[in-house]
Amino acid sequence: MTDIPEYDDLKLRxxxxxxxxxxxxxFGPSESIATGSFTKPLSDLELDNFVLRxxxxxxxxxxxxxxxxxxxxxxxxxxxxxxxxxxxxxxLYRSARQVADSSNRGLRxxxxxxxxxxLMEIPWEYLxxxxxxxxxxxxxxxxxxxxxxxxxxxxxxxxxxxxxILGIASAPxxxxxxxx
Numbered sequence: 001m002t003d004i005p006e007y008d009d010l011k012l013r014x015x016x017x018x019x020x021x022x023x024x025x026x027f028g029p030s031e032s033i034a035t036g037s038f039t040k041p042l043s044d045l046e047l048d049n050f051v052l053r054x055x056x057x058x059x060x061x062x063x064x065x066x067x068x069x070x071x072x073x074x075x076x077x078x079x080x081x082x083x084x085x086x087x088x089x090x091x092l093y094r095s096a097r098q099v100a101d102s103s104n105r106g107l108r109x110x111x112x113x114x115x116x117x118x119l120m121e122i123p124w125e126y127l128x129x130x131x132x133x134x135x136x137x138x139x140x141x142x143x144x145x146x147x148x149x150x151x152x153x154x155x156x157x158x159x160x161x162x163x164x165i166l167g168i169a170s171a172p173x174x175x176x177x178x179x180x
Contacts, residue, residue: 077128
């Protein structure tokens with residue numbers, strides 16, 4: 001069993017930009033900031049076809065040695081990675097990875113897509129780092145997280161004891177019952 005490392009954080013906020021490009025602001029673990037742009041590496045039709053051919057990452061687990069990964073997922077992931085991690089943002093990513101690696105830590109990459117819901121359909125889990133030859137989401141040291149920028153969580157409501165709880169168990173016909 002592999003131990004889960006401690007993580008540094010690289011936060012990538014993607015926001016609307018000019019035309020078909022988006023603004024990317026990267027916040028590194030050492031309070032460094034980089035800016036760049038992102039352009040979808042595939043048209044909507046090409047993206048739909050990719051998802052139909054390869055599948056969404058959560059639909060089916062594939063190894064990185066399957067023909068679909070070699071022929072389609074890696075090239076797509078590489079194009080996606082190179083479009084997102086271009087210029088200053090890429091330099092900050094490499095720098096943060098190097099610092100994390102040197103202290104035996106991971107680098108958690110968080111994508112903030114609140115203001116660009118159209119980008120939530122992109123299978124970001126296929127981000128493929130061509131220099132180190134791995135999918136970010138498949139390596140323990142580079143988990144990929146999607147997040148929404150929410151102003152703040154609501155404070156918990158006050159509870160009055162005793163608490164009444166309603167529990168419901170599903171019991172569809174033709175299936176074994178649940179041990180509730």
